[in-house]
Amino acid sequence: MVNLLTGEASSDLFGGDVPPQARHLVDQARTEANPQRALALLWTAQVCAPECPSLYYLLYKFHARHADFEQAELAALKGLDVAAAQAGLPDDWRTVTPDMADFLAPGPARFWVFTLKALAYIRLRCQDRAAAEAYLAKVQELDPLGGSGAGVIEALLRGSGNPG
Numbered sequence: 001m002v003n004l005l006t007g008e009a010s011s012d013l014f015g016g017d018v019p020p021q022a023r024h025l026v027d028q029a030r031t032e033a034n035p036q037r038a039l040a041l042l043w044t045a046q047v048c049a050p051e052c053p054s055l056y057y058l059l060y061k062f063h064a065r066h067a068d069f070e071q072a073e074l075a076a077l078k079g080l081d082v083a084a085a086q087a088g089l090p091d092d093w094r095t096v097t098p099d100m101a102d103f104l105a106p107g108p109a110r111f112w113v114f115t116l117k118a119l120a121y122i123r124l125r126c127q128d129r130a131a132a133e134a135y136l137a138k139v140q141e142l143d144p145l146g147g148s149g150a151g152v153i154e155a156l157l158r159g160s161g162n163p164g
Contacts, residue, residue, distance in 0.1 A: 022049040053083050053111045073122045076115050083112035103142045113148050120153045
């Protein structure tokens with residue numbers, strides 16, 4: 001599937017293709033009516049392909065959609081670690097600078113920024129405005145053109161009141 005805004009394949013934006021050993025589990029999870037079973041299938045796929053960033057994307061989206069922000073954050077942080085290792089970025093996201101990778105090109109660095117944006121959203125939903133703002137500031141530093149969609153999180157922060 002192609003993103004209509006960027007012309008890129010969605011898999012490029014969300015961590016790449018799922019390897020064959022996990023693809024059938026993801027396909028089953030997508031058609032599974034029982035959310036607990038779907039979740040079990042996704043976590044099983046992650047165990048089968050722990051270096052596949054897109055599986056972490058699916059997991060944090062699933063957990064966030066079900067308002068399980070603790071598990072969404074866990075999956076996002078694991079995905080962030082995998083993408084950082086693949087992009088050659090430091091373990092501490094706060095130390096990443098724009099010159100360390102091409103954060104606009106499809107690949108692990110772009111997925112890393114996208115996941116950082118997801119962490120901003122998750123922390124905002126957990127009422128942790130300071131952490132949400134810190135994540136968002138790093139995303140904006142690395143993606144000043146807003147290709148990651150950080151403007152949505154910025155608008156949510158502005159609309160959430162309670163300046164922090």
